[in-house]
Amino acid sequence: MRSRWILNLVLILVLSALVWAIRHELAVTRAPPTLGGSGAPEPHLIEIAREGEPTIALERLASGWRMRSPWDVDADPGRVAALLAIRDAPLLRSVPAQAAALDTLGLDPVKLRLRLDTTDIAMGGLDPIAQWRYVASDNLVHLIPDRFQHLLIAPPIDYVACMPLPRDPVPVFATRDTVPLSSDTLARLSGLIAERIEPLVGEPAGAPLELVAMDGTRMLFRVSEDGRRWTRPDLRLTYVLGEAPELIEDPSAIDPTPPVSLAVPFADPDGDTDAAPIHTVWPESPLSPGSDVFAPEPEWRESPGTLDALMDPDAPLSGELPLGSPPEVRLRPHDVIREEVLTRDDFEREGFGVEEGRELPEGFGLDPFAPDPADADLAVPEPDPPRGQP
Incomplete structure (x- = not known):
């Protein structure tokens, strides 16, 4: 009985x-294929190329999407997410590109192209019946819903993030008219969101407000009198805020960044000489004070025949230079080297002289291959030949 219950459970x-x-x-079969395919990873690079318009280039970083062209600024994540939804667009119909009249479909020549990493998507015209958009990708012509054309023809300024302050690097110090702002003010500035962004017309005006990041990166704004218009002169963009933030000054605040920075600050295009300069310290070379930091520092590298050339280990030595004392060799670190040179007479009279109070072994310091003096005394001298004989 028990085995029957187990069998029923397995069935x-x-x-x-x-x-x-x-x-x-059945569910997978009913789902239509998409333009990007199933399981495709999120791209790292997005490029929108349009005829007669500047190219928009976006890059995905760890901190989020960032625009690389025509400006180097944070990108609007919502706008980028809406654009990437084109990968999930369903395909109503697909035909080989060789069998389609590309010029009739608006795909020859291509006037609008979207690139996702290495995938190119050429945008064409509309189908007169279904009002869907013709696109070409991977030698195929597809028909997709017309929900992305307005994103592709939008001006580049629409892809700029509405936050005036960058996401990375985060500012750690701020000044207005060279007067430091409080840390609470800096924290509030990090959450600013502009109502809209406008291109700068004319010259920027307003009080200078400088932000400094921990890595030394500096960002300059021009803030209007009412505090609602924040202009970046380097990008020629103006962030229009709904409400002006309160800027509380704190003269006792200290800049935590290093005092010496090689980062070139953003230039102020208005050319106002009365404005406070940006404090940037350029280090001077200790070998040549007041000279260009990018010039070759050591002059002795170009003249190896001078005495200063000895400071460079790679400089060639000249035969005219005086040579120093020969190297000293010690058997132990605490041994003392005697400067005088011992002769054989000194050795026979005083001994070796290095270790006093210690007897030397027999034969120490003598040539082991020299003839024995005792054998020389026992040798019988040969008689001289008689004179007159050859």
């Missing part, structure tokens, strides 16, 4: 799995 589980597999297969 029920198998039947449930079969029903789920059939329903899943």
